[in-house]
Amino acid sequence: MGSFQFGCRPRPVPCPVPGRNPRAVMQSLLTLLFLAPVLAIAASIQPPVELQTGHAIELDQRAAVAHNGVANTRGFSVHLARVHAKMQRGFAAYAKNTGSEHPNFHIVGKFGRRALATVGVPLTDDDELLWHGTVSVGNPPVKYKVDFDTGSSDFFLPSGDCKTNCAGHVRYNGSKSKSARATTKGFTLNYLDGSQVKGKVYNDTVSFSSSAMNGTQLVTTKLTANGAAVGAASVYSDGFALDQFPPDGLLGLGFPQISHFGRNPVVHNLIQQKQIKPVFGVKLASSKSELMLGGVNPGKYKGAFTWAAVNPVGFWQIKVGSVQYKGKTFKKNFSAVVDTGTTVIMGDEASVRALYKAIPGSKDVSERVSPGAFSVPCKSIPTVNIQIGNMTVPISPASFNLGQLYAGSKECLGGIVIGDSDFWILGDVFLRNTYTQFDIGNKRVGFAALK
Numbered sequence: 001m002g003s004f005q006f007g008c009r010p011r012p013v014p015c016p017v018p019g020r021n022p023r024a025v026m027q028s029l030l031t032l033l034f035l036a037p038v039l040a041i042a043a044s045i046q047p048p049v050e051l052q053t054g055h056a057i058e059l060d061q062r063a064a065v066a067h068n069g070v071a072n073t074r075g076f077s078v079h080l081a082r083v084h085a086k087m088q089r090g091f092a093a094y095a096k097n098t099g100s101e102h103p104n105f106h107i108v109g110k111f112g113r114r115a116l117a118t119v120g121v122p123l124t125d126d127d128e129l130l131w132h133g134t135v136s137v138g139n140p141p142v143k144y145k146v147d148f149d150t151g152s153s154d155f156f157l158p159s160g161d162c163k164t165n166c167a168g169h170v171r172y173n174g175s176k177s178k179s180a181r182a183t184t185k186g187f188t189l190n191y192l193d194g195s196q197v198k199g200k201v202y203n204d205t206v207s208f209s210s211s212a213m214n215g216t217q218l219v220t221t222k223l224t225a226n227g228a229a230v231g232a233a234s235v236y237s238d239g240f241a242l243d244q245f246p247p248d249g250l251l252g253l254g255f256p257q258i259s260h261f262g263r264n265p266v267v268h269n270l271i272q273q274k275q276i277k278p279v280f281g282v283k284l285a286s287s288k289s290e291l292m293l294g295g296v297n298p299g300k301y302k303g304a305f306t307w308a309a310v311n312p313v314g315f316w317q318i319k320v321g322s323v324q325y326k327g328k329t330f331k332k333n334f335s336a337v338v339d340t341g342t343t344v345i346m347g348d349e350a351s352v353r354a355l356y357k358a359i360p361g362s363k364d365v366s367e368r369v370s371p372g373a374f375s376v377p378c379k380s381i382p383t384v385n386i387q388i389g390n391m392t393v394p395i396s397p398a399s400f401n402l403g404q405l406y407a408g409s410k411e412c413l414g415g416i417v418i419g420d421s422d423f424w425i426l427g428d429v430f431l432r433n434t435y436t437q438f439d440i441g442n443k444r445v446g447f448a449a450l451k
């Protein structure tokens with residue numbers, strides 16, 4: 001069973017002074033949006049569903065946010081810093097690819113930098129909050145563990161000649177793959193801590209395998225993207241060293257507009273090459289999490305999808321109706337990015353402060369845990385509602401609660417934190433409460449109730 005990973009990972013910040021190249025984005029826009037259904041297979045879920053068009057892949061979360069009910073506060077700080085950096089990189093790539101500034105590009109930077117500054121010593125791998133997954137690249141195919149991320153759009157791996165922070169990772173050696181073609185494109189991704197990931201872009205074959213039930217028969221299906229852009233990093237930043245980042249590489253599931261390579265993301269290659277329909281579905285939970293490529297899983301959701309248009313196309317960015325607690329509205333009609341790679345919900349400072357002020361017993365734990373973080377009493381975890389279209393998604397106390405501040409503490413880390421701009425991010429804390437359909441073809445996100 002192949003498993004795909006959603007989780008946090010090192011997040012680059014923009015390269016200095018991006019050039020303007022509207023053509024790159026035109027080249028990378030999808031032209032094939034309506035594709036014939038491919039293999040009709042049933043997923044290996046309980047109870048089994050009838051034939052469907054998607055490829056179901058189980059997801060495994062490597063480390064929970066909380067260990068034995070206690071919050072992983074250090075991993076949490078690192079995670080927040082990385083989210084801030086990733087958003088900045090996305091904004092920069094968007095400007096470079098489209099020739100216009102992203103409408104939400106006005107980062108304060110205060111919380112991201114301070115979050116990073118709270119992390120003094122190197123992490124152990126336990127500090128990361130990850131999901132695991134495997135892809136094969138090249139011919140002969142070599143397997144790599146990767147981190148899947150709807151909040152970015154590039155795929156990169158450490159290269160054979162990497163001497164900085166690559167020890168222990170499986171390396172990609174373009175000259176050993178018969179299907180690899182070296183391109184003339186190089187890439188550099190800068191990080192908040194001043195380090196970089198850089199290397200060369202290859203075109204190569206990337207494949208995903210999943211096991212699924214076809215009727216009563218277990219079949220392994222393989223999806224193959226030929227000529228996909230694979231970044232071979234000859235330098236990894238500190239954040240990608242094995243003790244901090246157990247997977248080998250990172251694979252983005254966002255749109256081409258935020259691709260730093262100016263290329264189609266791998267899933268878009270799969271669509272153009274008629275391997276899948278232009279959609280994927282996600283269920284994130286403490287168990288039986290799943291990514292379905294090319295469809296949604298009727299065994300995991302019920303009722304109709306509520307749709308929200310993606311605008312602008314780049315991140316999976318949608319309009320959210322409101323954030324409410326006990327009938328009171330704290331934020332209305334605002335833009336948010338749906339990001340499987342972010343653990344928390346991140347919001348603007350004024351609204352998040354007002355929200356926690358209304359929650360009895362909550363405290364600002366910026367100094368004790370991480371800038372922008374709050375605690376709530378463990379005995380009375382609030383239920384915050386997020387309204388999108390005509391659907392209200394209650395954030396269950398179990399998903400809102402990120403664990404006790406320390407073993408035995410009566411205070412628990414809250415799942416909504418202050419971000420760096422008026423731009424919100426709906427991460428795992430939100431996504432665990434809904435089935436989410438990422439509709440690439442129609443540029444919209446659908447939400448349905450979990451079964």
Ligand SMILES: *[C@@H]1O[C@H](CO)[C@@H](O)[C@H](O)[C@H]1NC(C)=O
Nearest residue numbers: 159160161162173174175176
């Ligand atoms: C990459 O593969 C080529 C061809 O097999 C080999 O000569 C070279 O030493 C390899 N480089 C590394 C760093 O593994």
Ligand SMILES: *[C@@H]1O[C@H](CO)[C@@H](O)[C@H](O)[C@H]1NC(C)=O
Nearest residue numbers: 181182183184202203227263
């Ligand atoms: C790599 O793929 C891109 C996009 O399909 C193509 O434009 C480019 O020519 C390819 N480069 C090589 C060296 O094959």
Ligand SMILES: *[C@@H]1O[C@H](CO)[C@@H](O)[C@H](O)[C@H]1NC(C)=O
Nearest residue numbers: 039040041214215219220221
């Ligand atoms: C699934 O089963 C049907 C009918 O037995 C068959 O035609 C089809 O090729 C199978 N699909 C796969 C992926 O094995």
Ligand SMILES: *[C@@H]1O[C@H](CO)[C@@H](O)[C@H](O)[C@H]1NC(C)=O
Nearest residue numbers: 304305306307308389390391
């Ligand atoms: C609102 O919900 C109804 C089902 O109750 C659905 O048919 C309709 O499409 C929804 N509207 C939107 C905008 O999602």
Ligand SMILES: *[C@@H]1O[C@H](CO)[C@@H](O)[C@H](O)[C@H]1NC(C)=O
Nearest residue numbers: 319320321322332333334335
């Ligand atoms: C939501 O905000 C947009 C501007 O971003 C505005 O055009 C629209 O009228 C607002 N809708 C509501 C219901 O307030």
